[in-house]
Amino acid sequence: VADGHRADVLVVGAGPTGLTLAGVLASSGVDVRVVDGASGPQRESSRATTVHAATLELLDRFDGLGREIASRAARAARSTIWSGRRRVAQVRWDRMPTPYAGMFNIPQAETEALLRERLEGLRCDISWRTTAHALERDRSGTCLRVERGGREEALTARWIVGCDGAHSRVRRSLGVRLEGSTHEERFLLGDVRLDTDLRRDQTHLFVSTRGVLGIMPLADGRFRLNGTLTRDEDLTAGTLAELIAHRLSGRQGVELLGVDWLADYRTHSRLADRFRVGNVFLAGDAAHLNSPVGGQGMNVGVHDAVNLGWKLSRVLRGKAPPQLLETYATERRAAAAEVIRASERGTRMVAVRAPLARALRNAIMRFAHRLPPVQGKLALEPAGLTQRVRHGAVVDQIGRRRRAGQKLPSLALPGMRPPWLHHHLHGFEHDLLLLNGAGSLREVESLARSFGIRVHRVGKGHEGNEITDPEGRVAAAFGVEPDRDAAVLVRPDSVVAWIGASEDTASLGQYVRSVIG
Numbered sequence: 439v440a441d442g443h444r445a446d447v448l449v450v451g452a453g454p455t456g457l458t459l460a461g462v463l464a465s466s467g468v469d470v471r472v473v474d475g476a477s478g479p480q481r482e483s484s485r486a487t488t489v490h491a492a493t494l495e496l497l498d499r500f501d502g503l504g505r506e507i508a509s510r511a512a513r514a515a516r517s518t519i520w521s522g523r524r525r526v527a528q529v530r531w532d533r534m535p536t537p538y539a540g541m542f543n544i545p546q547a548e549t550e551a552l553l554r555e556r557l558e559g560l561r562c563d564i565s566w567r568t569t570a571h572a573l574e575r576d577r578s579g580t581c582l583r584v585e586r587g588g589r590e591e592a593l594t595a596r597w598i599v600g601c602d603g604a605h606s607r608v609r610r611s612l613g614v615r616l617e618g619s620t621h622e623e624r625f626l627l628g629d630v631r632l633d634t635d636l637r638r639d640q641t642h643l644f645v646s647t648r649g650v651l652g653i654m655p656l657a658d659g660r661f662r663l664n665g666t667l668t669r670d671e672d673l674t675a676g677t678l679a680e681l682i683a684h685r686l687s688g689r690q691g692v693e694l695l696g697v698d699w700l701a702d703y704r705t706h707s708r709l710a711d712r713f714r715v716g717n718v719f720l721a722g723d724a725a726h727l728n729s730p731v732g733g734q735g736m737n738v739g740v741h742d743a744v745n746l747g748w749k750l751s752r753v754l755r756g757k758a759p760p761q762l763l764e765t766y767a768t769e770r771r772a773a774a775a776e777v778i779r780a781s782e783r784g785t786r787m788v789a790v791r792a793p794l795a796r797a798l799r800n801a802i803m804r805f806a807h808r809l810p811p812v813q814g815k816l817a818l819e820p821a822g823l824t825q826r827v828r829h830g831a832v833v834d835q836i837g838r839r840r841r842a843g844q845k846l847p848s849l850a851l852p853g854m855r856p857p858w859l860h861h862h863l864h865g866f867e868h869d870l871l872l873l874n875g876a877g878s879l880r881e882v883e884s885l886a887r888s889f890g891i892r893v894h895r896v897g898k899g900h901e902g903n904e905i906t907d908p909e910g911r912v913a914a915a916f917g918v919e920p921d922r923d924a925a926v927l928v929r930p931d932s933v934v935a936w937i938g939a940s941e942d943t944a945s946l947g948q949y950v951r952s953v954i955g
């Protein structure tokens with residue numbers, strides 16, 4: 439039975455990836471339909487807790503959603519690594535240049551609830567109890583066979599996106615392989631109540647001869663535990679107190695009061711061999727899986743969704759050539775591969791157990807964590823603040839001007855309300871920043887306006903400038919001298935797409951015509 443409604447985009451799965459994608463599409467007026475096999479929102483599931491700074495900045499484009507999530511989350515200013523009572527190393531999240539200078543932890547169910555609220559505001563409904571079975575193709579296009587209320591139906595759409603998680607039916611129907619491996623190590627995860635003298639404004643990682651244990655405060659007063667398990671360790675609510683005591687190596691001051699949820703799992707490093715087959719895409723866990731070390735899984739899915747969302751929306755509105763969609767697969771597959779490599783490195787570091795190797799690791803951490811470049815790497819990289827697009831639809835002007843392909847820098851502008859540059863770029867459209875008066879950039883400006891790109895003047899004074907920057911921080915961040923005009927084009931996923939001056943109008947023209955024309 440076909441239900442007759444042919445949406446522009448059919449999103450399969452209402453987890454964080456599908457919800458974000460539907461939000462980006464609906465906010466630009468695309469007809470999007472979301473289906474999910476579950477009977478309703480997951481209220482109990484306790485999976486991803488960490489929403490990183492770059493993700494919060496990106497979610498701010500949804501009417502300040504990043505700020506809202508951050509205000510409800512527990513913020514850790516630092517992560518301390520302990521061996522018993524001895525401090526081995528510390529990661530300083532509070533020194534990062536972003537409004538979200540911290541590690542923000544909130545249950546995944548709450549993040550999903552806030553995303554659903556945004557979707558409701560955009561009048562985009564979710565069809566629950568609608569389970570995808572298989573994709574079918576004929577000459578008129580692709581349809582998705584689903585089961586709803588015991589009946590089989592065929593849903594059609596111009597584009598279908600599988601955001602249906604690790605066991606994705608959409609991926610299997612496409613014959614796409616999830617290449618990689620499942621790791622030997624066992625991990626534990628739990629939400630517990632503790633009586634403890636541990637500081638609540640930090641996360642704590644205890645390293646010991648039997649393995650590691652992470653203790654992370656949650657906003658509701660509980661704690662998230664995560665850590666390694668040895669092959670013979672039995673994990674139950676009854677054995678957890680003993681396990682905690684072992685990992686703390688005799689340190690007192692952590693008493694288990696109750697266990698709300700506990701899981702014993704193995705981790706995977708897997709990447710889909712294709713992110714797109716014809717008019718079907720894969721995003722989030724359906725396309726890649728990595729170890730929870732570093733807390734990246736959900737964050738990568740949100741970034742996939744924003745990347746695909748703005749591209750699909752432009753193509754559907756006739757504002758970009760269909761070839762733009764190819765860049766989703768190249769850009770996001772490369773990003774997911776990088777996250778998998780980094781979380782594998784992290785997992786190996788964490789899981790090391792041989793006494794000599796452990797001693798060496800601890801000695802290196804004790805020394806290295808004080809070095810500013812190491813601190814930068816330890817905090818900025820997982821927070822997503824050093825992300826860059828290595829392949830895809832950016833005009834790479836590196837060598838001549840800084841930052842093309844990178845995430846828009848997080849810049850505080852004294853005197854502006856709100857004070858952060860990214861808060862002035864709303865929604866999911868391109869923005870052109872005209873720096874230093876930009877008198878010579880009339881041609882660049884009118885070209886941008888003719889393509890529907892929003893233009894913002896950035897300068898030292900209030901006169902004629904929409905964004906005031908008395909200290910010239912924006913220009914300095916892009917390596918532009920204070921007396922030179924320059925223009926910076928920012929993509930809807932906050933990637934710097936193009937940086938140029940008046941003599942580069944032809945290059946901007948080429949960019950907008952080939953990418954968003």
Ligand SMILES: Cc1cc2nc3c(=O)[nH]c(=O)nc-3n(C[C@H](O)[C@H](O)[C@H](O)COP(=O)(O)OP(=O)(O)OC[C@H]3O[C@@H](n4cnc5c(N)ncnc54)[C@H](O)[C@@H]3O)c2cc1C
Pocket residue numbers: 450451452453454455456473474475476484485486487488546568569570571601602603604605606607627701703721722723724730732733734735736737738739
């Ligand atoms: C134990 C655990 C701990 C984790 N900890 C972290 C962490 O600390 N930080 C982090 O960033 N990530 C973490 N993750 C990963 C994170 O939970 C996932 O990366 C994230 O949920 C992926 O979102 P998604 O929307 O792609 O998929 P999912 O959240 O899996 O959502 C998929 C949706 O698709 C629906 N669905 C599935 N099959 C079908 C079908 N056939 N038809 C219709 N609908 C279907 C499901 O009901 C679900 O709603 C953890 C994961 C686990 C398992």
